[in-house]
Amino acid sequence: MKDNGAGGQTVTLKDLADELGIHPSTVSRVLHSSSEVAKGAASAATAERVRELARKRGYSPDPQATGLRTRRTRLLGVIVPRLSDLVLATMYEGIEQSAAELGYSTFVMNSLDDPGEQRRKTDIMLARRVDGLIIGDAHLGSSLLQELTARKVPFVLMNRRARGYPSATCDDVLGGELVADHLWDKGHRKVSVIAGEPYASTAIDRTAGFVDRWRSLGGDIADSDVVWSRFDTAGGREAAETILMNCKPTALFAVNDFAAIGAMGALRSHGLTVGLDVAVVGFNDTSLAAELPIPLSSVRSPMLDIGRTAVQLFQRVLNGERVEAVALKPTLCVRESSV
Amino acid sequence: MKDNGAGGQTVTLKDLADELGIHPSTVSRVLHSSSEVAKGAASAATAERVRELARKRGYSPDPQATGLRTRRTRLLGVIVPRLSDLVLATMYEGIEQSAAELGYSTFVMNSLDDPGEQRRKTDIMLARRVDGLIIGDAHLGSSLLQELTARKVPFVLMNRRARGYPSATCDDVLGGELVADHLWDKGHRKVSVIAGEPYASTAIDRTAGFVDRWRSLGGDIADSDVVWSRFDTAGGREAAETILMNCKPTALFAVNDFAAIGAMGALRSHGLTVGLDVAVVGFNDTSLAAELPIPLSSVRSPMLDIGRTAVQLFQRVLNGERVEAVALKPTLCVRESSV
DNA sequence: CCCATTAGCCCAATCGATTGGGCGAAAACC
DNA sequence: GGTTTTCGCCCAATCGATTGGGCTAATGGG
Numbered sequence: 001m002k003d004n005g006a007g008g009q010t011v012t013l014k015d016l017a018d019e020l021g022i023h024p025s026t027v028s029r030v031l032h033s034s035s036e037v038a039k040g041a042a043s044a045a046t047a048e049r050v051r052e053l054a055r056k057r058g059y060s061p062d063p064q065a066t067g068l069r070t071r072r073t074r075l076l077g078v079i080v081p082r083l084s085d086l087v088l089a090t091m092y093e094g095i096e097q098s099a100a101e102l103g104y105s106t107f108v109m110n111s112l113d114d115p116g117e118q119r120r121k122t123d124i125m126l127a128r129r130v131d132g133l134i135i136g137d138a139h140l141g142s143s144l145l146q147e148l149t150a151r152k153v154p155f156v157l158m159n160r161r162a163r164g165y166p167s168a169t170c171d172d173v174l175g176g177e178l179v180a181d182h183l184w185d186k187g188h189r190k191v192s193v194i195a196g197e198p199y200a201s202t203a204i205d206r207t208a209g210f211v212d213r214w215r216s217l218g219g220d221i222a223d224s225d226v227v228w229s230r231f232d233t234a235g236g237r238e239a240a241e242t243i244l245m246n247c248k249p250t251a252l253f254a255v256n257d258f259a260a261i262g263a264m265g266a267l268r269s270h271g272l273t274v275g276l277d278v279a280v281v282g283f284n285d286t287s288l289a290a291e292l293p294i295p296l297s298s299v300r301s302p303m304l305d306i307g308r309t310a311v312q313l314f315q316r317v318l319n320g321e322r323v324e325a326v327a328l329k330p331t332l333c334v335r336e337s338s339v
Numbered sequence: 340m341k342d343n344g345a346g347g348q349t350v351t352l353k354d355l356a357d358e359l360g361i362h363p364s365t366v367s368r369v370l371h372s373s374s375e376v377a378k379g380a381a382s383a384a385t386a387e388r389v390r391e392l393a394r395k396r397g398y399s400p401d402p403q404a405t406g407l408r409t410r411r412t413r414l415l416g417v418i419v420p421r422l423s424d425l426v427l428a429t430m431y432e433g434i435e436q437s438a439a440e441l442g443y444s445t446f447v448m449n450s451l452d453d454p455g456e457q458r459r460k461t462d463i464m465l466a467r468r469v470d471g472l473i474i475g476d477a478h479l480g481s482s483l484l485q486e487l488t489a490r491k492v493p494f495v496l497m498n499r500r501a502r503g504y505p506s507a508t509c510d511d512v513l514g515g516e517l518v519a520d521h522l523w524d525k526g527h528r529k530v531s532v533i534a535g536e537p538y539a540s541t542a543i544d545r546t547a548g549f550v551d552r553w554r555s556l557g558g559d560i561a562d563s564d565v566v567w568s569r570f571d572t573a574g575g576r577e578a579a580e581t582i583l584m585n586c587k588p589t590a591l592f593a594v595n596d597f598a599a600i601g602a603m604g605a606l607r608s609h610g611l612t613v614g615l616d617v618a619v620v621g622f623n624d625t626s627l628a629a630e631l632p633i634p635l636s637s638v639r640s641p642m643l644d645i646g647r648t649a650v651q652l653f654q655r656v657l658n659g660e661r662v663e664a665v666a667l668k669p670t671l672c673v674r675e676s677s678v
Numbered sequence: 679c680c681c682a683t684t685a686g687c688c689c690a691a692t693c694g695a696t697t698g699g700g701c702g703a704a705a706a707c708c
Numbered sequence: 709g710g711t712t713t714t715c716g717c718c719c720a721a722t723c724g725a726t727t728g729g730g731c732t733a734a735t736g737g738g
Contacts, residue, residue, distance in 0.1 A: 012694055023718050028696060043716060060466045064406040065694030068723045073403065083431060089423035093449060105446055105467055110432060127399045128444055233630045261630055268632055291572045291600055293607055293632045351724055362688045367726060382686060404724030407693045682737080689730075696722085706713070 011057045020049060027054075031061075067129065074104050076314065077125030079118065080136040080159075082110040085231075086286045087256075087303055088136055091159060094307020095134060102315060104131075111137045113197070118144060126153065132318060134310050138162050139199040154317045158310035160201040161325055166317060168309035170301035171327035172202050176209025176253075178299060178332040179281050183251045184217045186338065188279060190247070191219070193226045194239040194254040194263055203228070206255040206283060206299075225249070229259060236262025244270055251279040251338065257286045257298055264294070264337070279338035295335035302328045350396045359388060366393075370400075406468065413443050415653065416464030418457065419475040419498075421449040424570075425625045426595075426642055427475055430498060433646020434473060441654060443470075450476045452536070457483055465492065471657060473649050477501050478538040493656045497649035499540040500664055505656060507648035509640035510666035511541050515548025515592075517638060517671040518620050522590045523556045525677065527618060529586070530558070532565045533578040533593040533602055542567070545594040545622060545638075564588070568598060575601025583609055590618040590677065596625045596637055603633070603676070618677035634674035641667045 017024040022042075029041035030050040042050070053059075067073040076099055080088040092108055099106050107130065109121040118137060122144070125133060132154035138145065138161070145165055148155055157167035183191055193210060196203030207226060214221050224246065229239035236259030243249065244266065252267075254260035260282030264274050272278050274294045282289060285300035309326055316323050356363040361381075368380035369389040381389070392398075406412040415438055419427040431447055438445050446469065448460040457476060461483070464472060471493035477484065477500070484504055487494055496506035522530055532549060535542030546565060553560050563585065568578035575598030582588065583605065591606075593599035599621030603613050611617050613633045621628060624639035648665055655662050 010694095013696095014694075024695075025697075025719080026717055029717095032696085041716080046716080062407070062694050063467055064403045064412065065723090066696080067403040068401070068407055068694080068725095069696045071723075082428075083422055084425055084428040086423055086425065089421075089428050092422060096449060100463070105463065107444055108447060110435060124439070124444065128402055233626065261627070264632070265630055287572065288600070288627065291576075291604055293603070349724095352726095353724075363725075364689080364727075365687055368687095371726090380686080385686080401724050404693090405726080407695095407724080408726045410693075680738090682735100684735075685733090687731085687733105689728105691728095692726085693724105698719105698721095700719075701717090702715105704713100704715075707711085708709105 010062070011059045012062070013059075016050065016053055016057065016059060020046075020053060022046065022050075026050075031059075072131055073129050075128060075130040076104045076106045076311075077122075077128070077130040077133040078106050078108045078136065079111050079121050079125070079133065080108060081113045083108060085258075086288075087284050087301075088159065090303040091136065091307035091310070094304040094309075095158075095311055096307075097304075098308040098311035102311065104311070106134075113137055113139070113199075115139065115142060115144075118142070122148070132156075132314055134158050134314060136160070138165075138167075138201070140201060140204065141199065154314070156310055156313045156317055156323070157325075158306060161205075161327075162201065165325070166313050166323035167325045168306050168313055169201070169325070169327050170303075170306060170330050172205035172330075173209035174327075175283060175299040175301065175330040175332075176206040176211075176255075177213040178330065179253050179283075180210045180213035180217065180219075182297075182332055182334065182338065183253070183279060183281065184214065184219060186251075186279065188251040189219065190249045191221060191225065191251040191253065192243045192247070192249040193221075194236055194243070194252060194256075194259050195226050195228045196231055196255040196259065198228050200231075203231075203255050210253055231256045231259055233258050233262035233265070235259055237266045239263065240266035249278065251281070253281050255283050257282040257284050257289050257296065260296055260298070261288070261292070264292070264296070275337045275339060281332075281338050285333050289333070290335065292337075294337050297335045297338040298333055299330045300333050301330045349401070350398045351401070352398075355389065355392055355396065355398060359385075359392060361385065361389075365389075370398075412468050412470055414467060414469040415443045415445045415650075416461075416467070416469040416472040417445050417447045417475065418450050418460050418464070418472065419447060420452045422447060425627075426623050426640075427498065429642040430475065430646035430649070433643040433648075434497075434650055435646075436643075437647040437650035441650065443650070445473075452476055452478070452538075454478065454481060454483075457481075461487070471495075471653055473497050473653060475499070477504075477506075477540070479540060479543065480538065493653070495649055495652045495656055495662070496664075497645060500544075500666075501540065504664070505652050505662035506664045507645050507652055508540070508664070508666050509642075509645060509669050511544035511669075512548035513666075514622060514638040514640065514669040514671075515545040515550070515594075516552040517669065518592050518622075519549045519552035519556065519558075521636075521671055521673065521677065522592070522618060522620065523553065523558060525590075525618065527588075527590040528558065529588045530560060530564065530590040530592065531582045531586070531588040532560075533575055533582070533591060533595075533598050534565050534567045535570055535594040535598065537567050539570075542570075542594050549592055570595045570598060572597050572601035572604070574598055576605045578602065579605035588617065590620070592620050594622050596621040596623050596628050596635065599635055599637070600627070600631070603631070603635070614676045614678060620671075620677050624672050628672070629674065631676075633676050636674045636677040637672055638669045639672050640669045 161167035240263035282298040500506035579602035621637040
């Protein structure tokens with residue numbers, strides 16, 4: 001029983017062994033064989049005594065020591081653009097739940113979508129000897145993923161995907177298509193897209209899904225009707241301003257709720273009424289969408305499930321299985337902003 | 340050079356020592372004495388050779404081994420109600436920054452403000468042998484904090500405070516006072532408060548600050564004008580409905596932006612125009628406040644600084660210093676919702 | 679020139695848990 | 709009854725880094 005700075009006294013395997021008059025290794029074996037009788041490790045009676053004492057003393061193995069010996073930390077690194085983004089925070093909630101069930105603890109770090117930070121955070125995580133990574137901020141065209149593969153770091157992507165890597169995402173192409181179908185049905189013929197950052201597969205796929213479907217419906221949409229932007233409200237506002245300078249669409253599709261909210265602000269400033277003069281559809285169905293004065297139509301993506309799925313995929317990657325990309329189905333929530 | 344499951348080959352102290360033909364302990368001492376010449380540990384020449392090789396090989400000490408030996412993990416546990424709450428996510432961002440500077444890594448877990456989860460998450464963190472905790476979800480009247488103190492777990496509170504414990508918070512009383520002054524100045528005389536959860540010091544303090552100042556200004560406010568509620572939009576909406584059933588205030592103070600947004604929704608449903616018929620003021624000045632169709636007045640709390648301060652306080656607690664509560668000053672941002 | 683000091687480094691124990699290999703004793707088998 | 713299994717457990721090495729205590733040779737002082 002040593003006094004640990006944090007957590008007061010800690011019981012060690014040896015403490016238990018001494019108290020029972022047996023060898024630490026025996027205790028270890030007993031506590032590991034989940035089966036009733038530790039196969040060959042100890043008698044049923046001893047096993048029971050060990051388990052009993054362990055419970056009574058509140059024994060919990062030292063992860064440092066275990067990790068040192070077994071070379072597995074049961075630590076999972078999670079990198080996201082930023083946690084103050086509701087979408088990523090929700091996915092992280094899913095991760096936390098599933099990880100806890102599997103006995104994993106998770107580190108999260110914000111990369112702010114900055115390549116330098118991505119590398120730096122990755123290095124910090126690896127220095128901590130995480131068993132692997134869940135990467136929520138993958139940039140298309142970055143070499144980071146290849147490097148990680150080369151270094152044999154197990155990882156899965158989440159939120160954004162990249163060709164050739166396992167990932168848990170929303171089916172963003174389908175999401176874009178749903179919006180195209182919806183706006184077309186409502187009779188819109190002149191539309192613009194606030195497309196997000198071109199390095200993110202979410203932006204690319206949602207936009208591509210929308211544009212391709214729109215064209216295949218017979219619609220007309222020029223490349224100049226697609227405006228790339230940041231994902232936040234300010235970015236959405238700016239993009240909408242750009243769009244309104246060039247033309248006057250009857251509908252806007254923003255690949256992100258925050259951008260959509262920014263766009264709604266811009267429309268208002270131009271004296272246009274959302275839902276009446278111009279339809280707006282967002283993406284992710286964050287909790288705010290429904291609460292806006294003019295409730296925002298939005299594609300609901302299963303964020304919590306995406307997080308959970310990411311952990312499950314990760315588990316399988318660790319087991320050496322070959323894992324494909326998983327795309328979870330979104331649904332469209334139609335509200336006043338696009339009736 | 341062993342092959343680690345994650346991270347490929349890892350260089351150990353012994354690897355470096357072998358390659359240089361010296362003893363691992365010497366390498367260790369050199370790498371630790373930050374001073375140019377390792378005082379007595381090695382010659383300047385040797386020290387340089389060691390540092391050079393360490394850099395070349397990309398040596399990074401195994402935290403497991405270090406922690407095992409030194410009994411310090413440089414791990415910091417952070418518990419928050421939920422990360423998908425923009426306020427807590429932002430504070431966490433501050434924590435992450437400061438912690439990284441001090442060489443700490445942080446775990447975050449969501450307690451969902453559920454007492455059972457609070458204990459469970461705390462236990463998980465302690466089982467991981469964190470050096471201490473930053474607690475962002477303290478409940479007034481809970482015995483958890485006393486227990487932690489009894490177990491000698493170093494911790495500081497953040498966001499919410501509790502008498503007798505070190506904490507980094509916003510000066511919520513002052514925040515409430517600012518709102519009272521503002522609304523009184525604007526000529527409001529009939530006001531209601533959407534007060535939040537009574538177990539949170541944030542809710543209590545903001546409400547108390549407001550009510551006390553209001554009365555000292557000569558205002559009249561009954562206990563029934565203070566409605567306790569959840570912190571989210573739905574909670575704010577319900578609270579506003581309750582208020583509107585009883586009376587018709589000319590101003591509402593919600594202790595949280597999300598609750599304020601919910602309240603704005605309720606007002607709208609009642610045919611009331613925010614800012615014209617009823618003034619609304621929120622708290623925290625989350626990034627959405629300014630983006631709403633009718634921009635929301637809100638008390639801006641220094642969330643990032645609160646997170647950073649929490650880490651600094653924690654550092655001092657670890658050093659055994661006696662630490663007081665720190666309350667950072669908020670400012671009021673007046674917008675259209677309360678002109 | 680001798681002794682004390684110090685620079686420069688090595689030795690070995692230690693942190694807590696895991697794990698392959700033993701080693702007696704009891705039980706089973708022929 | 710003798711031999712082979714099996715049971716029940718112990719031994720000791722190991723993971724990687726830290727740290728108090730040596731030990732040797734060179735340096736300095738007198």
